[in-house]
Amino acid sequence: MMRTSRLGRIITTQSSLSYLPIAVVLLFSMMVLFMLFAARSNISPPHVHKPAFELNDEKRGELWTELLSWEPRAFIYHNFLSKEECEHLIKLAAPHLQKSQVVDPRTGKNTFSRFRTSSGMFLRRGQDKIIRTIEERIADVTFIPVEHGEDLQVLHYEVGQKYEPHYDYFTGKFKTEHIGQRIATLLMYLSDVEEGGETVFPSAIFNSSSLPYYNGLSSCAKKGLSVKPKRGDALFFWSLKRNGTKDPTSLHGGCPVIKGSKWSATKWMRVHKFELGNPL
Numbered sequence: 315m316m317r318t319s320r321l322g323r324i325i326t327t328q329s330s331l332s333y334l335p336i337a338v339v340l341l342f343s344m345m346v347l348f349m350l351f352a353a354r355s356n357i358s359p360p361h362v363h364k365p366a367f368e369l370n371d372e373k374r375g376e377l378w379t380e381l382l383s384w385e386p387r388a389f390i391y392h393n394f395l396s397k398e399e400c401e402h403l404i405k406l407a408a409p410h411l412q413k414s415q416v417v418d419p420r421t422g423k424n425t426f427s428r429f430r431t432s433s434g435m436f437l438r439r440g441q442d443k444i445i446r447t448i449e450e451r452i453a454d455v456t457f458i459p460v461e462h463g464e465d466l467q468v469l470h471y472e473v474g475q476k477y478e479p480h481y482d483y484f485t486g487k488f489k490t491e492h493i494g495q496r497i498a499t500l501l502m503y504l505s506d507v508e509e510g511g512e513t514v515f516p517s518a519i520f521n522s523s524s525l526p527y528y529n530g531l532s533s534c535a536k537k538g539l540s541v542k543p544k545r546g547d548a549l550f551f552w553s554l555k556r557n558g559t560k561d562p563t564s565l566h567g568g569c570p571v572i573k574g575s576k577w578s579a580t581k582w583m584r585v586h587k588f589e590l591g592n593p594l
C-alpha cells in the first residue's frame with residue numbers, strides 16, 4: 315500500500331514498520347557505545363601538557379631554542395616574549411626602580427657596590443595574569459617548576475652602566491645552608507641595545523670569535539662568549555653542573571651600555587621551592 319505523506323514524500327507504510335525495531339536497536343547500541351566511549355575518557359583523562367606549538371603565538375613569532383654552549387650549559391630561547399609582554403614588564407617596573415644591590419657572601423645581606431651600577435626592582439611571582447603566563451612559559455621550557463622561581467627582577471641600564479662578571483650561585487655558606495642554592499637563571503631581554511650591553515661569559519670554554527655577530531660586539535663582549543640583547547629573546551643558563559656542584563664557567567656579566575639603554579628581566583631558580591615573601 316502506498317500513500318503520499320503530508321510532506322509530499324512517497325512512503326511505504328508496510329516496510330517502514332518492519333524496519334522500525336531494527337532502527338531502534340541500532341540507535342540504542344550506538345548510544346551505548348557513545349556513552350561507554352565518553353565514560354572511558356572520563357575515567358582516564360590523558361595527561362594534558364601544553365604542546366610546544368601552543369607556545370607559539372602570532373604576536374610573538376616562532377619560539378625556537380639555540381644551543382649556545384655546554385660549558386656553561388647555556389641556551390637562547392628566541393622570541394620568548396612578545397613585544398607587548400616586554401612593554402608590560404617595563405611599564406610595571408619603571409616607576410619603582412632603585413639602585414641595584416649585590417649579595418654580601420659573608421652575611422647573605424644585600425649591599426651597594428661599584429660592581430653593579432644598574433637600577434632595578436622586583437615584580438612579585440604571580441603578580442598579574444601576564445606575569446603568570448610568562449612564568450608558566452618559563453617552567454614549560456626549562457622544566458623547572460614555577461614554585462622554584464624567585465620574584466622577577468627587572469633591571470634598567472643606562473649608558474655606562476654594567477654588571478661586572480659574577481656567579482648567580484651563592485658562594486657564601488649562609489644562603490646555601492639556610493635556603494638552598496640557585497640552580498639556573500633565565501635572563502629575558504626586554505629591549506634591544508644599540509651598542510654594548512651584551513651578556514658575557516668570560517670563563518666559557520667556547521669563544522665568541524667564531525660567532526657571525528662577533529664584529530658587532532663591544533670590546534667587553536669580545537672577552538668571552540657573548541649574547542647580544544634582542545627584545546623578546548631569553549638567555550637560559552645553569553649555575554650548577556648536572557651532579558649539583560657549582561659550575562665556574564657560569565661566570566657572567568653585563569657589559570657597559572655604549573649607546574641606547576637596556577631593559578632586562580631575570581628569573582633566578584632555586585634547587586628547592588622558593589617561599590614567596592622570603593626576604594632572603
Ligand SMILES: *[C@@H]1O[C@H](CO)[C@@H](O)[C@H](O)[C@H]1NC(C)=O
Pocket residue numbers: 521522523
Ligand atoms: C678568543 O678569540 C680571540 C680572537 O680570535 C683570541 O684573541 C682569544 O685569545 C681567544 N680566547 C680564548 C680563551 O681562546
Ligand SMILES: *[C@@H]1O[C@H](CO)[C@@H](O)[C@H](O)[C@H]1NC(C)=O
Pocket residue numbers: 555556557559
Ligand atoms: C661533578 O661533575 C664534574 C664534571 O661535570 C666533575 O668534574 C666533578 O668532579 C663532579 N663532582 C662530584 C662531587 O661528583
